[in-house]
Amino acid sequence: MTEFEQLWDWRQKIANLYYEIRSTADPEGAWRIWCDTRETLFRTHPQSPIELADRGAFTGPVTFPYDPALRLIVRTAPAHPERRTVSTGADGEVSMGAFARTEGLQAKFGGELTLYWIEGYGGGVFLPFTDATSGKETYGGGRYLFDTIKGADLGNVRPDGTLLLDFNFSYFPSCAYSSRYVCPLSPSANALKSALRAGERHR
Template sequence: MKKQSIFILIVVVVIIVSLLYSFMGGQDQTAYIEQIQKERDEKEQFMRTSEESPFASNKNAFQGLKYYPVDVRYKITADLKPVQNKEVVLLRTNDGKEQRYVKYAYAEFDLDGFHNKLLILEMIDMGPFRGKLFLAFGDETSARETYGAGRYLDVTKVQGSNTITLDFNMAYNPYCAYADEFSCPLPPAENLLKVAIRAGEKVYHN
């Protein structure tokens, strides 16, 4: 086979492989967006109908939740840096109280030209959430496009892993964003980011 024919064959194979990867990536992205939308729809239904909803006492007052469009750029794999000295942290709440946590790890990642570092806490008070991780953060959208006292992000322990997934498309408001009678911990000072996280839930009250 002539060299020119071999070269043409290689080019054709590379194009086919690239198209297949592109198609598969598009499918994965579509499935991801659909899953996020499904979870948002389920939360909307919970808010409207559940007796555990923050709107349970006045369901007619619920106006619907607002979100940024799903953006896969905000599903981030961050470096996980465990905290060696597990000191206790007291977080102030919106109603002037305090809640106790233990420093668990730092999640570090780069976004929009900034190196970001978020403190992940572990719940230590007795109850069903003892041992669970807690992450509250503020960013450049806070008090403008999103709730001024910060948002929350659920994260999961993966034993032995040196990375952790931060999916900001799943960022959500604490209950005190909807009604003043709820007590919600505020983000620690080191979790006030210098970037705008335009993902997840927006401010409820315009």
């Protein structure tokens, strides 16, 4: 396959993975599928962010144990209008606008989270965050929960206005693994004061 066909295949596999997650009734079972599938992709797929020379010894992304207490249903409200433009190296710039803000995380985690709509053709939802583990137990630039352009989609806002945030599916951006990537990092508005020990972590 050409490089573009490999990337197409990677995107399709990620999209299929998240479809399976959304279709699985058991949240922890869905998380195990997520962990196992990502381990295989990171070790074997040509588009893995792991450097080719390191893939043979790579045993997959490491995660905290599944914590059902960090699977939350929250309400959202319109966000204060904000537009951000982020450099992504050779790929140019990515522009995004805030469109929603969570309600209900402050008391437990010391902050709320802004959801961004990535502008440009098609667009997509982007939800990065940092917490008290960032730069210590997890990647300092933060983790992603949603990046729907790349297929990372746990589900949208429900008819009653609530949103599922399952932090067990938080993951590192590709730039955490390789300098080949330049990724949008989490803005200061999405800094949670508590430690969310769920999702991907350092070894």
